[in-house]
Amino acid sequence: MAMEPELPINSLLKGKIPGEGTGIEVKKTICSICNPLSHCGIDAYVKDGVVIKVEGTKENPHNAGTLCSKGASSRQYIYHQDRIRTPLLKKGDRGSGEFEPISWDDALDLIAERFIKLKEESGPESVVFFAGYSKWMRPFLKRLAHSYGSPNYTTESSLCHLATVLAARLNYGSPAGVPEISKTGCLVVWGANPFYSNTSKVREILDARERGMKIIEVGPLLTPITAHADIHLRIRPGTSGALALGMAHVIIEEGLYDKDFVENWTHGFEEYRAYVKEFSPAVTEGITGISSSLITKAARLYATTKPAAMMTGASPTVHHTNGIQNHRALTALIGLTGNYDQEGGNYLVPPSYVSVPNGVVTREAEFVQSRPWQEMPPRIGQDVYPVWCKMAPEGQAMHLPFQIRSGKPYPIRAMLAFGLNHRMWAGSDFMLESLKMLDFIVDVDLFMTDTARIADLVLPACSSFERSELKFYQEQHVIWTSPAIKPLGESRSDADIIFDLAKRIAPDDSLMGQGYEACVDWILEPAKLKVKDIKKHPGGYTLKDVKMPPYRKYKKKGFPTPSGKMEFISSVLEEAGQDPLPRFKEPVLSPRSSPEVAKEYPLILTSGARLPMFIHSRTFRLPWTKGLRPDPMVDINAKDAETRGISSGDWVSLSTKRGAIRVRAHLTEIVSPGVVNIYHGYPQADINLLIEPDYLDPISAYPGFKALLCEVKLITEGMRRM
Amino acid sequence: MAQLGFSIDVSRCSGCMACIVSCLDQNDLQGGGLAFRHVTRLERGSYPSVKLSFLSISCLHCGDAPCMMVCPAQAIYKRDGDGIVEVDRDLCVGCHSCALACPFGAPQYPADGKMNKCNFCFERLNHDMEPACVCVCPTRALGFGPLETLAEQKAQKASISILDSLHLWPLNISL
Ligand code: SF4
Ligand code: SF4
Ligand code: SF4
Numbered sequence: 001m002a003m004e005p006e007l008p009i010n011s012l013l014k015g016k017i018p019g020e021g022t023g024i025e026v027k028k029t030i031c032s033i034c035n036p037l038s039h040c041g042i043d044a045y046v047k048d049g050v051v052i053k054v055e056g057t058k059e060n061p062h063n064a065g066t067l068c069s070k071g072a073s074s075r076q077y078i079y080h081q082d083r084i085r086t087p088l089l090k091k092g093d094r095g096s097g098e099f100e101p102i103s104w105d106d107a108l109d110l111i112a113e114r115f116i117k118l119k120e121e122s123g124p125e126s127v128v129f130f131a132g133y134s135k136w137m138r139p140f141l142k143r144l145a146h147s148y149g150s151p152n153y154t155t156e157s158s159l160c161h162l163a164t165v166l167a168a169r170l171n172y173g174s175p176a177g178v179p180e181i182s183k184t185g186c187l188v189v190w191g192a193n194p195f196y197s198n199t200s201k202v203r204e205i206l207d208a209r210e211r212g213m214k215i216i217e218v219g220p221l222l223t224p225i226t227a228h229a230d231i232h233l234r235i236r237p238g239t240s241g242a243l244a245l246g247m248a249h250v251i252i253e254e255g256l257y258d259k260d261f262v263e264n265w266t267h268g269f270e271e272y273r274a275y276v277k278e279f280s281p282a283v284t285e286g287i288t289g290i291s292s293s294l295i296t297k298a299a300r301l302y303a304t305t306k307p308a309a310m311m312t313g314a315s316p317t318v319h320h321t322n323g324i325q326n327h328r329a330l331t332a333l334i335g336l337t338g339n340y341d342q343e344g345g346n347y348l349v350p351p352s353y354v355s356v357p358n359g360v361v362t363r364e365a366e367f368v369q370s371r372p373w374q375e376m377p378p379r380i381g382q383d384v385y386p387v388w389c390k391m392a393p394e395g396q397a398m399h400l401p402f403q404i405r406s407g408k409p410y411p412i413r414a415m416l417a418f419g420l421n422h423r424m425w426a427g428s429d430f431m432l433e434s435l436k437m438l439d440f441i442v443d444v445d446l447f448m449t450d451t452a453r454i455a456d457l458v459l460p461a462c463s464s465f466e467r468s469e470l471k472f473y474q475e476q477h478v479i480w481t482s483p484a485i486k487p488l489g490e491s492r493s494d495a496d497i498i499f500d501l502a503k504r505i506a507p508d509d510s511l512m513g514q515g516y517e518a519c520v521d522w523i524l525e526p527a528k529l530k531v532k533d534i535k536k537h538p539g540g541y542t543l544k545d546v547k548m549p550p551y552r553k554y555k556k557k558g559f560p561t562p563s564g565k566m567e568f569i570s571s572v573l574e575e576a577g578q579d580p581l582p583r584f585k586e587p588v589l590s591p592r593s594s595p596e597v598a599k600e601y602p603l604i605l606t607s608g609a610r611l612p613m614f615i616h617s618r619t620f621r622l623p624w625t626k627g628l629r630p631d632p633m634v635d636i637n638a639k640d641a642e643t644r645g646i647s648s649g650d651w652v653s654l655s656t657k658r659g660a661i662r663v664r665a666h667l668t669e670i671v672s673p674g675v676v677n678i679y680h681g682y683p684q685a686d687i688n689l690l691i692e693p694d695y696l697d698p699i700s701a702y703p704g705f706k707a708l709l710c711e712v713k714l715i716t717e718g719m720r721r722m
Numbered sequence: 723m724a725q726l727g728f729s730i731d732v733s734r735c736s737g738c739m740a741c742i743v744s745c746l747d748q749n750d751l752q753g754g755g756l757a758f759r760h761v762t763r764l765e766r767g768s769y770p771s772v773k774l775s776f777l778s779i780s781c782l783h784c785g786d787a788p789c790m791m792v793c794p795a796q797a798i799y800k801r802d803g804d805g806i807v808e809v810d811r812d813l814c815v816g817c818h819s820c821a822l823a824c825p826f827g828a829p830q831y832p833a834d835g836k837m838n839k840c841n842f843c844f845e846r847l848n849h850d851m852e853p854a855c856v857c858v859c860p861t862r863a864l865g866f867g868p869l870e871t872l873a874e875q876k877a878q879k880a881s882i883s884i885l886d887s888l889h890l891w892p893l894n895i896s897l
Contacts, residue, residue, distance in 0.1 A: 007848055015845020016748065053747050055857060066860040072743035195736040199860040206734055206861060210883075222774050224736035234770065612738040624743050627754035637769060669765050669772040 016045055016053045023047055027484035028057060028539040030471050031071040032134045032464040034615040035314070036354045037198055038062070039136075039464075039471055040071055041540065044484040051075055051465065051485055059539055061475040068199045069613045069625060076622040077463065078488070082447040084460035085489025094436055097453045104490065107457055108497075111416070112504035114440050115148065118414055124149030125377040126411055130397065131155045132419030133618060136354060136469055137494035140512075140519065141418060142368040142394070144498050147506035151376035151395065152412075156424065158397035163318035163700040166391045167327035170570045171582075173560030176331045177346030178357060178474075179309035181205055184344045186214040186305035190330055191240065191316030195224040196610040214305060216298050218243065219316065221609055221635075221677060222670040231298045234672060237606040238587035238707030239288040240317050241326030243295070244333055245584055246284025248276045250299035251336060257303065258338025265554060266335065267561070268569025268580070275581050287584075287592075289672075303337045307344030310334055319608065319706040321588040323697040324387075328570070328582035335566045343551050350549070353472045353523065359548040360472065361526045367519065369393070370509060383409055385701045387576050398701040401425065401434035401693060414440040416501075418461070418494055421617055422451045423681050426703035427658075427693025444497060447621065450683060460491035467493035470520050470531070471540070479540025480531055578699060587707035588695065591674075597709050601656060603640065605710035607687045608680040617681040632685035633666040635677040636712055641667045644714060651715045654678065656690040656708065662715065676712060680705070724868040725785070725805035726842060728856075729876065730778055734863035737763050737776030744858035745780070748843065756830055758840040759855055778864060780855070781828035781840035783807045789820035789829060797837070806842045842866075 009021055018024040027044045031054075041060025045053040054074045058065040087107040088099035102110075118127055129145035129152060131138045138155065145153040168176035181187060181204045194201045209215060209228050217229040220237045235243055251257050252273055262269050281292030288295075302308050310333065317327045339345030349357035353364050373379075380403055381396030382389040388396045404412050415435070420443050425431035435441060436454055443455040452458045466487040471479050487493075495516040502512040511522060517531045524530065534540075558564035562571035567580075574580040586593035590604065613625040620626060634654050636646065646652055648667040653660045654676070663678065663685045671677050680687050688705075695704045745751070745759045759780040766773045783800075787807045790798040797813035798820060800806070816835040821827075829837045843853035851857070856864050865872065 007845055011845050015843065015848075017845055017849050017851075055744075055854070063860075065857050066862075067740055067744065067858050068860060069738055069740045069743045072740050072747055072858055075747055195738065195861070199738060199740075202736065202861050222772055224774065224776070227733070227774060612736070612740075613743075624746050624753040627752075628739050628742065630754070639769075669767065669769050670774065672769050 018045060024052065027482075028479070029465050029481050029484040030469075030479065031067065031074055032136055033070045033074070033077060033618055034068075034197075036135050036356055037474065038200060039473075040067055040200065041479065042067070042071065042074065042465075044465055046484055049485060051078060057539060060473070060479075061477050061542060062473040063200045064203075066200065069628065070615055070619045073619060073622045073624040074465070076624055077619065078465050078485075080447065080621060082621055083488050083491070084445065084448055084452075084458060085491065086460060087490065088458040090456045094456070095454045099458060102457075104492070104500075107459060108500055108504060110457065111442055111501060114414065115416075115505045118440070119149065122411055122413055123377065125152055126413040128152040128154060128380065128395075128400065128412055128415045130415060130417040130420055132417065132421055132424070133616065134419065134464070134494075136464075136471075137418060137498060138354060139364055139368050139523070140495055140498045140516070143370045143509070143512060144502050144506060146369065146371040146376070147502065147509035147512060149371070149376065151373065151379045154380060154395040154397035154400065156397075156419075157392075157394065159315070159319075159424065159702055161314040162392050163323055163697070163702045164312055164314070164327055166388065166700055167318065167324045168331045169391050170324070170387075170567065170572055171328055171331055171335065172340065172566050174348055176310070176312070176334060177341055177348040179311040180307075180344050180347050181208050181213075181309065181311075184208070184213060184307055184309040186216065186302060186308040188216045188218065188302055188308065188310040189225055189229070190218040190310060190312045192219075192311055192313035193221075193223040193225065193610055194311070196612045197313070214301060216302060220606060220672065220675055231294060231301065233288075233290050233294065233298055236287075236289040237604050237675060238320050238322070238590055238704075239584075240320075241322060241329040241582065241584035242279060242284055242287040243290065244326070244329035245276045245279040245582070246281060246288070246295050247299040247302065247333060248272075248329075248336060249279045249284070250281060250296050251303045251333070252276060254300070256300065257336045261335065261338045261340075265559070265565050267563040267565040267567045267571075271581060272332070272568035275583070279584075302333070307342050308337060308339050309345050310339070315702070316609070316706055318697070318700065318702050319704060320702075321695065321697055321704040321707075322585040323702045323704070324699040325579070325582050325584065329584065332568060332582055340566065341552050341554060347551065348549070348553060353470065356472045356474055358472055358474050358476050359546040360476070360478075360529075360543065362523050363526055364523050365393075367523050370511075377410065380412070381701060385699065387572060387578065387699050388701060390572065390576075396701045398425065398696060398703065401427075401431045404434040404437055412438065414438055416442045418444045420445070420451045421449060421681070423617065423683070423686050423688055425693065426688055426691040426695050426705070428686055428688040430693040444494060446491070449617075459497060460489060461494050461497070462487040462491040466491065467495070469493075469495070470534070476543045476546050477540050478529070478534055478543055479537070480534040482535075482538065573699070587704055589704070589708040591709070594709065597657065601709040601711045602674075603710050603712060604675045605654075605656065605678070605690075605708050606675060606706045607678050608705050609677055611679050614679065617683075620682070632661075632663040632679065632682040634663045634712060635666050635668050635671045637669065637671050637673045637675070638667045639673040640676070640712070641665060644712060646712070646714050653713050653715055654687075654690070654710060655713070656710045658692055659689050661685040661687065661689065665712070676710065724870060726783065726847075726866060727869045727872055728780065728782070729865040729867070729872045731863045731865070731879075732775055732777060734861040735761075735776040735778055736861050736863075737761055738860060740858045740860060741778050741855035741864055744854045745840070748854035749838075751830075751832070756832060758828070758830060758838075760827065778855075779826055781807060782826055783842060788823040788825070792819045792823040794819060801844070804842075804844070804847075806844050808841055808844075809837050809839060811836045811838065
């Protein structure tokens with residue numbers, strides 16, 4: 001639309017127009033503020049070595065020029081004043097918050113000296129390796145841990161996403177599969193809000209919707225997807241399992257299930273059928289709060305639309321004290337209706353690299369397990385959560401504070417963490433105090449966080465704009481980024497830190513000895529891809545001829561479960577002495593299960609649902625994102641607010657038996673009467689202070705963040721700050 | 723070149739506010755209260771039948787722009803051709819008359835006290851680039867173009883959904 005003559009230079013500079021005249025260059029990089037399924041392509045507008053603006057990369061098929069509000073704030077993220085500029089060594093007592101700069105060599109030598117000594121004194125298992133956000137360095141950290149000899153590689157997946165995979169694997173031996181949105185006739189969105197958590201997926205959903213795809217939404221909150229849903233099953237928090245069993249009841253009673261699949265490919269159907277008999281629509285209505293007619297309608301729509309796909313969120317369905325069984329119940333519906341590994345249903349594509357499934361075959365799984373589990377001591381949590389350790393390729397970090405305190409079955413003494421945030425743990429104060437009991441903590445982070453402040457050594461990581469990395473997208477796009485700008489201060493790439501440490505603490509690992517790029521080449525070998533070739537395309541390129549796996553792979557190979565079939569009755573759980581049926585249990589704290597607690601704390605508390613401008617704590621500190629929602633707010637229904645004399649914007653106290661936080665009231669109908677919802681991780685109003693550290697699912701150890709009991713009270717004049 | 727305008731597909735907008743931030747980044751604004759674009763969240767009804775919707779607006783580059791008419795310094799003008807309403811900040815006296823007159827809260831006053839607002843990213847348009855807010859929008863709710871084209875597109879989309887709702891042809895996609 002060139003409609004004007006060339007603009008004067010000051011106008012071009014103001015408009016940030018790239019070109020020789022303005023000296024503004026567009027450099028290709030990626031955002032890695034949120035999860036690896038996104039990591040949108042970014043055009044960094046760089047002038048004199050400084051990013052002056054960002055924009056989504058148009059030719060990246062994943063985000064196609066778009067970004068979310070977090071990624072659009074990248075400039076404030078990479079240049080934030082809280083960025084750590086040099087390695088820092090603690091001065092004085094732990095938690096004094098005083099540090100002095102130290103050189104990289106001295107810092108890495110110090111870690112090596114301590115870790116080698118710890119290995120001799122109390123075994124390599126006494127050192128924990130932990131990866132929080134971002135996740136891009138995970139394969140290398142896991143290998144480093146095992147090459148050093150420690151089984152204790154743990155991650156933020158100890159409470160996010162992995163339990164959904166575990167539940168599906170108990171049923172199918174494999175994950176539940178990717179919903180094929182562009183090919184499906186009906187999409188069940190169960191406990192997910194892709195509009196705020198996976199924004200690049202929403203164009204596909206909206207386009208499919210405009211084409212006539214049906215949508216069934218399940219979840220206690222109203223979300224942007226509700227307006228597009230044909231049916232919204234607005235369950236009482238914590239009752240997904242019952243709803244799924246109720247839907248199965250209708251599907252089986254009405255003969256709408258896939259009889260061929262059930263007969264030939266499932267194990268334990270009769271016991272399951274007998275159990276779901278208990279969940280008539282009327283009974284299910286009583287538990288979930290959804291009318292029996294709506295339950296029936298949803299069950300029929302899902303079971304009779306062919307094909308139908310199910311999309312579940314990363315955690316809402318498993319952040320419950322009965323999380324694994326609830327999620328087993330709802331993913332069982334995929335097989336029951338014949339949609340497992342089916343075109344337009346839930347398609348099984350194994351992850352290629354850092355959680356992204358796109359058909360490219362790699363050796364990542366082999367790479368990360370440099371030492372087999374049998375050659376290492378048991379992992380953290382293995383004694384208490386054996387099913388977790390059997391099904392998940394890492395330790396269970398939720399158990400970490402308990403093992404630090406008990407020293408059982410062996411002492412934990414040190415930690416090397418990337419992006420550690422104690423507020424991630426239920427009972428976050430309990431976790432912080434536990435961490436302080438360690439002999440030695442190293443935290444690598446971009447920012448000086450409250451958790452970094454208690455470390456012995458704090459190392460500055462650089463952002464995705466300042467490093468090189470390999471990134472795969474689900475759309476079969478691949479990019480090897482080059483730094484768009486120089487690292488801030490002395491900050492370094494997480495990978496460089498890991499590989500420099502490998503030389504010192506795992507000198508026998510000759511593959512790691514060759515460095516990051518050589519390791520990536522090794523991982524990519526089966527795909528015949530090489531870093532040096534990928535590098536030739538600065539903005540990345542879309543791979544051609546990726547051979548996608550066939551549908552219904554089980555027909556050839558069976559299911560990788562003990563019975564070789566899809567298991568309505570889980571052999572693994574049976575062997576572990578757990579209930580093999582996907583049995584529904586009330587949340588430990590609910591108006592039905594603990595009426596005596598509910599007398600004092602009558603409201604159901606659900607926490608952690610996504611807001612568009614935040615991803616956990618990562619963008620709290622940026623003025624642009626913070627400005628969109630300046631204060632922590634609790635969503636409360638107008639009816640509940642009225643009976644408590646609360647108006648919108650009032651400061652209120654949100655409390656459980658364990659404690660109270662001060663937040664503002666947001667009167668809204670997105671929560672139903674009796675339910676309140678709050679975002680997690682706020683330093684000034686940390687909801688996890690209100691949740692007991694052992695409020696956990698007994699199989700996965702996932703915390704019950706999404707359903708417990710609380711009360712909200714107006715803070716009286718005298719207590720008010722404003 | 724005819725009058726330019728924005729379009730917003732309210733059925734797609736998710737209230738993600740990326741458009742606000744992308745504009746802050748484009749224009750080096752501090753955010754918080756100071757922004758050229760605003761997203762409003764609307765809740766209608768009460769439990770159990772509630773409708774949630776969002777609307778993103780900036781300066782609408784009005785036909786008879788009230789801000790322009792009240793400006794005592796004649797700092798606000800309408801560009802020939804594309805009809806973009808622009809402010810010459812050198813002429814602005816910081817009297818806030820435009821803010822009083824504007825029905826949409828578009829005029830903003832940064833630290834220097836002079837009015838600033840959405841200029842439709844005309845420098846970008848000049849270089850075949852979309853306005854920053856349109857480019858970033860993850861749902862493709864936000865669009866722009868000459869007003870007649872926008873009207874045509876909307877009529878077309880509305881017609882399709884009316885026809886769809888009448889079930890004149892099978893809705894399910896071919897597989
Ligand atoms: S934070 Fe936003 S822009 Fe960044 S990767 Fe995630 S979705 Fe994309
Ligand atoms: S970026 Fe698009 S979807 Fe998000 S608030 Fe703005 S107009 Fe709405
Ligand atoms: S057109 Fe440009 S200045 Fe106007 S609201 Fe959009 S980004 Fe801001």
